Amino acid sequence: MRKNSKDAIVNAAIELFNTKGYNGTSVRDIADKANVNPANIAYYFKNKHGLLEYCFTAFFENYLAEIEKGFSLLEAGAAHCLKQIAANVIEFQCKNIHLTRFILREMSIDSQVVREIMSTYYVKERYFFHKIIEKGMEQKEFRSHSVPYLILQFKSLLSMPFLNTHYVTEVLHVFLNEKYFAKKYLQEIFLWIDGVLCTHPSELKEKAVIN
Amino acid sequence: MRKNSKDAIVNAAIELFNTKGYNGTSVRDIADKANVNPANIAYYFKNKHGLLEYCFTAFFENYLAEIEKGFSLLEAGAAHCLKQIAANVIEFQCKNIHLTRFILREMSIDSQVVREIMSTYYVKERYFFHKIIEKGMEQKEFRSHSVPYLILQFKSLLSMPFLNTHYVTEVLHVFLNEKYFAKKYLQEIFLWIDGVLCTHPSELKEKAVIN
Amino acid sequence: MRKNSKDAIVNAAIELFNTKGYNGTSVRDIADKANVNPANIAYYFKNKHGLLEYCFTAFFENYLAEIEKGFSLLEAGAAHCLKQIAANVIEFQCKNIHLTRFILREMSIDSQVVREIMSTYYVKERYFFHKIIEKGMEQKEFRSHSVPYLILQFKSLLSMPFLNTHYVTEVLHVFLNEKYFAKKYLQEIFLWIDGVLCTHPSELKEKAVIN
Amino acid sequence: MRKNSKDAIVNAAIELFNTKGYNGTSVRDIADKANVNPANIAYYFKNKHGLLEYCFTAFFENYLAEIEKGFSLLEAGAAHCLKQIAANVIEFQCKNIHLTRFILREMSIDSQVVREIMSTYYVKERYFFHKIIEKGMEQKEFRSHSVPYLILQFKSLLSMPFLNTHYVTEVLHVFLNEKYFAKKYLQEIFLWIDGVLCTHPSELKEKAVIN
DNA sequence: CATGAATGAGGCTTCATTCAT
DNA sequence: CATGAATGAAGCCTCATTCAT
Numbered sequence: 001m002r003k004n005s006k007d008a009i010v011n012a013a014i015e016l017f018n019t020k021g022y023n024g025t026s027v028r029d030i031a032d033k034a035n036v037n038p039a040n041i042a043y044y045f046k047n048k049h050g051l052l053e054y055c056f057t058a059f060f061e062n063y064l065a066e067i068e069k070g071f072s073l074l075e076a077g078a079a080h081c082l083k084q085i086a087a088n089v090i091e092f093q094c095k096n097i098h099l100t101r102f103i104l105r106e107m108s109i110d111s112q113v114v115r116e117i118m119s120t121y122y123v124k125e126r127y128f129f130h131k132i133i134e135k136g137m138e139q140k141e142f143r144s145h146s147v148p149y150l151i152l153q154f155k156s157l158l159s160m161p162f163l164n165t166h167y168v169t170e171v172l173h174v175f176l177n178e179k180y181f182a183k184k185y186l187q188e189i190f191l192w193i194d195g196v197l198c199t200h201p202s203e204l205k206e207k208a209v210i211n
Numbered sequence: 212m213r214k215n216s217k218d219a220i221v222n223a224a225i226e227l228f229n230t231k232g233y234n235g236t237s238v239r240d241i242a243d244k245a246n247v248n249p250a251n252i253a254y255y256f257k258n259k260h261g262l263l264e265y266c267f268t269a270f271f272e273n274y275l276a277e278i279e280k281g282f283s284l285l286e287a288g289a290a291h292c293l294k295q296i297a298a299n300v301i302e303f304q305c306k307n308i309h310l311t312r313f314i315l316r317e318m319s320i321d322s323q324v325v326r327e328i329m330s331t332y333y334v335k336e337r338y339f340f341h342k343i344i345e346k347g348m349e350q351k352e353f354r355s356h357s358v359p360y361l362i363l364q365f366k367s368l369l370s371m372p373f374l375n376t377h378y379v380t381e382v383l384h385v386f387l388n389e390k391y392f393a394k395k396y397l398q399e400i401f402l403w404i405d406g407v408l409c410t411h412p413s414e415l416k417e418k419a420v421i422n
Numbered sequence: 423m424r425k426n427s428k429d430a431i432v433n434a435a436i437e438l439f440n441t442k443g444y445n446g447t448s449v450r451d452i453a454d455k456a457n458v459n460p461a462n463i464a465y466y467f468k469n470k471h472g473l474l475e476y477c478f479t480a481f482f483e484n485y486l487a488e489i490e491k492g493f494s495l496l497e498a499g500a501a502h503c504l505k506q507i508a509a510n511v512i513e514f515q516c517k518n519i520h521l522t523r524f525i526l527r528e529m530s531i532d533s534q535v536v537r538e539i540m541s542t543y544y545v546k547e548r549y550f551f552h553k554i555i556e557k558g559m560e561q562k563e564f565r566s567h568s569v570p571y572l573i574l575q576f577k578s579l580l581s582m583p584f585l586n587t588h589y590v591t592e593v594l595h596v597f598l599n600e601k602y603f604a605k606k607y608l609q610e611i612f613l614w615i616d617g618v619l620c621t622h623p624s625e626l627k628e629k630a631v632i633n
Numbered sequence: 634m635r636k637n638s639k640d641a642i643v644n645a646a647i648e649l650f651n652t653k654g655y656n657g658t659s660v661r662d663i664a665d666k667a668n669v670n671p672a673n674i675a676y677y678f679k680n681k682h683g684l685l686e687y688c689f690t691a692f693f694e695n696y697l698a699e700i701e702k703g704f705s706l707l708e709a710g711a712a713h714c715l716k717q718i719a720a721n722v723i724e725f726q727c728k729n730i731h732l733t734r735f736i737l738r739e740m741s742i743d744s745q746v747v748r749e750i751m752s753t754y755y756v757k758e759r760y761f762f763h764k765i766i767e768k769g770m771e772q773k774e775f776r777s778h779s780v781p782y783l784i785l786q787f788k789s790l791l792s793m794p795f796l797n798t799h800y801v802t803e804v805l806h807v808f809l810n811e812k813y814f815a816k817k818y819l820q821e822i823f824l825w826i827d828g829v830l831c832t833h834p835s836e837l838k839e840k841a842v843i844n
Numbered sequence: 845c846a847t848g849a850a851t852g853a854g855g856c857t858t859c860a861t862t863c864a865t
Numbered sequence: 866c867a868t869g870a871a872t873g874a875a876g877c878c879t880c881a882t883t884c885a886t
Contacts, residue, residue, distance in 0.1 A: 023234030148383040156371030195406035445656030582789030617828035
């Protein structure tokens with residue numbers, strides 16, 4: 001356990017931030033859960049806040065990578081590209097459920113960090129989405145429409161089930177960790193892309209894969 | 212100042228909970244903003260937590276009323292009914308932006324209160340949605356589909372812009388309080404209903420009204 | 423119940439002071455128990471502290487009266503007189519168990535009130551005891567001995583079971599409110615008077631009465 | 634000051650609890666007097682209450698040890714044994730006057746801790762006293778008598794002057810810390826043992842020692 | 845007399861952090 | 866690297882009290 005104190009701390013933090021929120025979690029809680037001395041957190045992250053920022057960038061760095069990965073397929077068609085991005089993001093978020101929920105929640109708070117994250121990662125993200133949607137419209141793949149509103153909807157579909165984990169499982173009785181949730185929910189997003197975004201519903205047998 | 216301490220407290224609390232989160236807000240902050248003595252909060256709400264619960268029920272009581280109001284129109288058609296509900300909810304949330312954001316965020320935390328709220332209000336809400344969607348399917352208005360997944364999407368559309376206020380304004384540059392945001396965003400939801408939910412796109416000139 | 427608010431307050435206070443101590447009892451506790459508005463306590467006693475003082479003087483006024491009553495019999499013999507005092511005090515304390523315990527406990531705290539009580543009531547009390555014991559020695563009824571030490575023992579015998587009510591009932595399983603506790607315990611004190619104080623054990627058939 | 638915070642806290646607490654009572658003493662008072670930070674009290678004792686419990690067990694552990702030490706002499710005679718116990722206890726209490734007073738006072742409150750202490754330490758203590766007195770009666774050393782009442786008196790003699798320190802010094806003008814108080818008061822207790830407990834006054838030249 | 849609203853002081857505790865070891 | 870002691874700030878809450886009604 002003296003092996004990877006840092007990882008232990010991060011994991012404990014994610015777990016707790018997810019469950020009780022950043023402000024609801026104390027440094028001692030984290031240290032206890034990670035079996036580590038509280039002073040160690042200061043050693044690695046300088047701050048409780050430093051730990052938060054570490055989580056933020058860890059998340060967004062990877063999140064954006066998934067989007068970029070999908071964006072590179074733009075030449076193959078806007079719808080296809082968007083579907084691939086959805087597949088990547090859903091898969092990524094499924095693999096990091098706790099982290100995702102906590103980040104999505106924390107992003108709804110007005111703080112310095114959040115503003116910084118927005119002005120870097122989210123601005124980049126918007127750039128990608130914008131490009132894709134514009135291209136789709138130019139090529140008559142998508143019907144003409146307000147771009148921001150479309151981004152808003154797309155993002156809402158991507159994040160909703162991960163933010164409201166509890167609602168999904170306790171009220172709707174849908175289980176996120178079941179292997180096929182990702183696959184199934186993805187079909188819903190594809191339906192939105194096809195039904196709302198596209199002019200003529202493209203073939204549903206779209207082969208975007210989640211492995 | 213010796214007049215409506217209770218209201219002043221609630222308003223200050225909503226504002227601050229919205230901005231800094233429940234746990235990030237101190238009782239003193241609230242009292243200061245409301246220009247009352249901190250002890251007054253205990254007097255009216257017994258607790259900081261009591262104040263939270265007050266906000267929760269205040270929100271959900273009204274929120275559910277809006278849904279019920281729309282639900283009573285089920286006879287006039289499932290799509291119509293759902294659109295009316297969307298209109299009501301969007302309007303209600305526009306009128307209570309701060310409260311809405313804070314509630315939506317806080318509902319993503321694992322706490323006693325949240326579980327209670329879910330097992331009362333959200334279960335009722337699901338009941339209404341379920342009924343409407345089932346009816347729509349029976350009458351071939353809606354295409355056959357997994358109900359929970361539809362509810363999930365519908366709810367995500369309803370809440371997203373209100374939870375991520377900052378993203379919407381700072382990144383997308385869309386302003387929630389502009390008079391026509393409600394009207395415009397509503398059209399998006401209608402589009403989802405027509406494009407994703409319905410078998411044959413109903414007439415878009417649907418006259419659901421926001422007054 | 424709007425009849426004797428004042429009495430209700432005093433009774434509630436005695437009960438609670440007895441159980442939780444003066445400092446452990448809040449004005450609201452008292453008000454609640456007495457079914458009275460807290461502000462009413464201020465009305466009658468000005469203060470929580472005023473209520474305490476009221477209890478103190480109520481107790482000591484009567485306590486000293488019992489001693490004076492017995493003291494008047496000094497002419498009939500020192501031992502007899504002392505026994506009568508013991509009888510009076512034990513009876514009085516039995517009738518006011520709660521008040522007695524609380525007062526005896528509170529008298530062991532260093533406070534302004536306590537010092538005042540001591541310098542009035544306890545000084546008077548000592549005067550009476552002194553007179554009696556001196557007389558007893560002069561008349562060879564008592565063996566010659568240090569007066570303060572005798573007073574100390576006598577007082578300790580008078581108060582012990584009332585201060586340590588719980589010990590007496592829970593550990594020794596002796597019940598104070600049983601009718602004959604007073605009579606029996608009194609015999610113990612008489613034994614001390616006869617065995618420790620007197621030169622030649624006086625007749626035990628001493629007829630000091632508890633009525 | 635960075636040395637023995639814990640001891641400093643305990644000493645300050647005993648002093649203040651003694652003077653103003655447990656409930657009358659604030660954590661800040663203690664911290665100030667001990668020249669430590671208030672948080673340190675939580676660090677070492679978890680609680681103000683934890684500090685109280687620490688005092689309780691510190692007292693009773695040693696108190697009972699003194700009694701056991703004396704009890705081991707039972708073979709040498711019941712009266713002798715009891716006298717030795719008295720000697721030990723008086724000496725112990727003289728050495729811990731503040732702690733003793735505060736404990737004796739606090740034991741007269743109805744609380745969880747008190748009940749626990751009673752059902753452990755005081756029950757053991759009663760067991761020892763019971764054994765001694767029974768033995769004394771069997772061997773005709775003591776006159777036949779109600780055991781609980783004898784225990785009650787014995788304990789009252791042992792504790793009285795320590796509980797009512799102030800009365801003793803201010804009203805009776807006897808000083809507890811004068812070297813010979815212990816010796817002299819002990820003689821009083823021996824007198825009680827000989828005069829009240831024993832059938833034939835044993836030799837007063839009993840050599841129980843206070844060193 | 846009685847009451848409910850309101851207050852300021854202070855109580856206990858927890859927190860994030862630092863520092864010497 | 867890791868730790869335990871120690872700290873100051875701040876958090877929430879309770880308390881005794883006042884005052885207008």
